[in-house]
Amino acid sequence: MTARHDLAAALLALASFAFAAQAQAGCAALDHEGRSYAVCRFDPSEQSLELYNLGEDGEPIATFTGLAAELAGEGKRLTFAMNAGMFDDKLKPIGLYVENGELLKKLNRRNGYGNFHLKPNGVFVIEGGKAAVMETEAYAKAGRKPDFATQSGPMLVINGKIHPKFSETGTSAKVRNGVGVTAGGEVVFALSDGAVTFHEFARLFRDGLDTPNALFLDGTISSLYSTDLRRNDGFLPLGPMVGAYEKR
Numbered sequence: 001m002t003a004r005h006d007l008a009a010a011l012l013a014l015a016s017f018a019f020a021a022q023a024q025a026g027c028a029a030l031d032h033e034g035r036s037y038a039v040c041r042f043d044p045s046e047q048s049l050e051l052y053n054l055g056e057d058g059e060p061i062a063t064f065t066g067l068a069a070e071l072a073g074e075g076k077r078l079t080f081a082m083n084a085g086m087f088d089d090k091l092k093p094i095g096l097y098v099e100n101g102e103l104l105k106k107l108n109r110r111n112g113y114g115n116f117h118l119k120p121n122g123v124f125v126i127e128g129g130k131a132a133v134m135e136t137e138a139y140a141k142a143g144r145k146p147d148f149a150t151q152s153g154p155m156l157v158i159n160g161k162i163h164p165k166f167s168e169t170g171t172s173a174k175v176r177n178g179v180g181v182t183a184g185g186e187v188v189f190a191l192s193d194g195a196v197t198f199h200e201f202a203r204l205f206r207d208g209l210d211t212p213n214a215l216f217l218d219g220t221i222s223s224l225y226s227t228d229l230r231r232n233d234g235f236l237p238l239g240p241m242v243g244a245y246e247k248r
Contacts, residue, residue, distance in 0.1 A: 025043065025047070026041065026079075026080070027228040027229050032204045032207075033200065035193075035194065035204070036193040037193060037204060038224055038229060039190045039209065040080055040224075040228075041186055042080075042186070042187045044129055045185070047244055049126055049244055050242070051097070051149075051240055051241070052067055053092065053099065053104070060092070061241065062237040062238055063237065064225035064232050064234065065232065068081075068225070071245050075247060076245040076246065076248065077245055077248055078227075078244075080226055081241050082223065082225070082241065083239070084179075085097070085152040085217060085240040086116045086218055087240060088239075091239040092105070093151070094116060095150070096108065097149070097240060098147070098148055100147065109136060109140065115153060115219070117153065118154035118165060119153070119154065120137065120153075120158060121151065122151070122152070122154075123149055124215055124217075124242075125149045126146060127147055127148075131185065133155075133213040136151065150242070153215070153216060155214070155216070156201060156202040157212065157214040160206065162199065162202040163202060166197075166199040166202055168199050170197045171197065172198070173197050175191070175194065176196055176198075177218060177219075178201065178205065178214055190209065201216070223236075
C-alpha cells in the first residue's frame with residue numbers, strides 16, 4: 001500500500017470514529033443484562049454541562065420545568081437534565097457542592113447511615129472542560145478547584161472494581177441513576193427504567209458503559225429530562241441537578 005493510500009485510510013478511520021462519537025452523543029435507550037436504561041453521553045470539552053440548585057430568587061429550582069424556564073430567561077434551551085446528588089428537606093445538597101467555581105457546600109467526610117455514607121462515596125467534578133469521578137478522600141487530597149462539583153454516594157465503580165460492599169446476590173432493588181466517566185473523558189449518565197440492585201447498576205457502568213469510575217447519584221427520586229427521549233420526569237421536587245443546554 002502506498003503512503004497516499006495509508007493516509008487516505010487513516011483519514012477515513014478518523015472520520016468514521018468522529019461520526020461514531022457524534023452519533024453516540026445525547027440520550028438513547030440501552031439494554032444490559034436484561035435490564036433497560038436511559039443513557040446520556042456528553043463530551044464536556046464540546047458540550048456545556050453545569051450544575052443547578054437555586055434560582056435567581058434564591059429558592060430551590062426543584063423541577064426540570066423550572067430549570068428550563070430559568071435557562072430560557074438566559075437565551076438557552078434545556079436539552080438534558082438529571083438529579084445530581086443527595087439533598088436535605090430544604091432541597092439543598094448534603095455534600096460538597098460547587099457551582100460556577102463558587103464553593104456553596106463543603107466536602108462531607110462524616111460517617112453516618114444511608115447510601116450517601118456507604119463509603120467510599122465520591123464526587124463528580126467538571127473543571128476546564130474535563131470531567132472526573134473521584135473518591136471523596138482522593139478529591140480531598142487533590143486540591144482541585146472545579147467549575148462544578150457535586151458529592152454523592154456510594155461510589156459504584158472504583159478504578160475498574162465494583163464497590164466492595166455490594167453483594168452480587170443482593171436483593172434490594174430500586175430505580176437508580178448515576179454518572180461515570182470513560183477513560184477517554186466522555187461523561188455518561190444512566191437511569192434505570194425499572195428496579196435494579198446496586199451490583200447490577202455497577203456492572204452496567206463497569207461492563208456496559210466502560211467507565212472505570214462511576215458514582216451513584218440517587219434512587220427512587222431518580223429523574224430525567226431529555227429532548228432526545230421526549231422525557232420530562234416530574235415525580236418529586238429535586239435538589240441539585242445537572243443539565244445541558246443549547247444557546248438559542
